[in-house]
Amino acid sequence: MICVNSRWARMLPVILFALAGCGEDPVVRKSTPIRINEVNPVNPVYQDMTGDTDDWIELYNPTDEEFQLEGYFMSDSANKRFKDQFVAGTVIPAKGVLLVWADAEINQSSARAPHMTFKLSATGEGVWLTNPDGYVVDRVDFGKMPMDPSGREWTSLARFPDGTGPFTWCTESTPDATNGSACAGVTL
Ligand SMILES: [Ca+2]
Ligand SMILES: [Ca+2]
Numbered sequence: 735m736i737c738v739n740s741r742w743a744r745m746l747p748v749i750l751f752a753l754a755g756c757g758e759d760p761v762v763r764k765s766t767p768i769r770i771n772e773v774n775p776v777n778p779v780y781q782d783m784t785g786d787t788d789d790w791i792e793l794y795n796p797t798d799e800e801f802q803l804e805g806y807f808m809s810d811s812a813n814k815r816f817k818d819q820f821v822a823g824t825v826i827p828a829k830g831v832l833l834v835w836a837d838a839e840i841n842q843s844s845a846r847a848p849h850m851t852f853k854l855s856a857t858g859e860g861v862w863l864t865n866p867d868g869y870v871v872d873r874v875d876f877g878k879m880p881m882d883p884s885g886r887e888w889t890s891l892a893r894f895p896d897g898t899g900p901f902t903w904c905t906e907s908t909p910d911a912t913n914g915s916a917c918a919g920v921t922l
Contacts, residue, residue, distance in 0.1 A: 766871045769794050770861055772892040775854035780909045788837035789854040791861055794897040795826035805866035810852045815864045818850045833910040
C-alpha cells in the first residue's frame with residue numbers, strides 16, 4: 735500500500751495540474767497542418783544520395799513558418815503506426831516539402847533525408863503520419879497503379895492543389911518539389 739502524509743496529499747492536485755501543463759496540448763498537436771503530399775510506390779528514375787531508385791513519400795508544409803517534425807511517426811501499417819520516428823533537426827520549410835525515402839535502408843538516413851524501415855507496395859497499401867501524442871495527422875490508402883490510356887503507368891500519386899486537394903495518379907512526378915497543377919491523372 736502506498737501512503738502519503740497529509741501535506742503531500744494536499745499538494746498532489748497542484749503537482750498534477752502543473753504536470754498537465756507541460757508539453758504541447760494534444761488538441762493543438764491534433765491540428766498539425768502537415769500533409770502527405772505525394773507518394774511514389776514505383777520509382778524507376780529519381781535517385782537518393784547513394785544512387786538508389788527507391789520508393790518515396792513527400793510531406794508538405796502549407797504554413798508560412800518552418801515545421802519541426804521531431805517526434806512524429808510514419809508507417810505503412812494501421813496496426814503499427816509507430817514504426818519510424820523523425821529525429822531532431824527534421825524540418826519542413828515554409829510552403830515547402832520534405833522527401834522521405836521508403837527503402838528499408840535506415841543506415842542511409844539523416845535529418846535532411848529521412849529513410850524509413852519500410853518500402854511501399856506496388857500493388858497498393860497505405861501511409862500514416864502520426865503525431866507524438868498518437869493522433870493520426872494524415873493518411874492515404876492507395877491501390878495498384880492504373881494504366882493510363884496510352885498504356886504507360888502513372889508515376890506517382892499526388893495531391894492537387896498541394897496539401898489540400900484529392901490524391902490523383904500522375905504521369906509526371908515532382909519529387910522534393912511542390913506538385914504545381916500539371917497533373918492530368920485519375921482522381922483516387
Ligand atoms: Ca536507398
Ligand atoms: Ca511533389
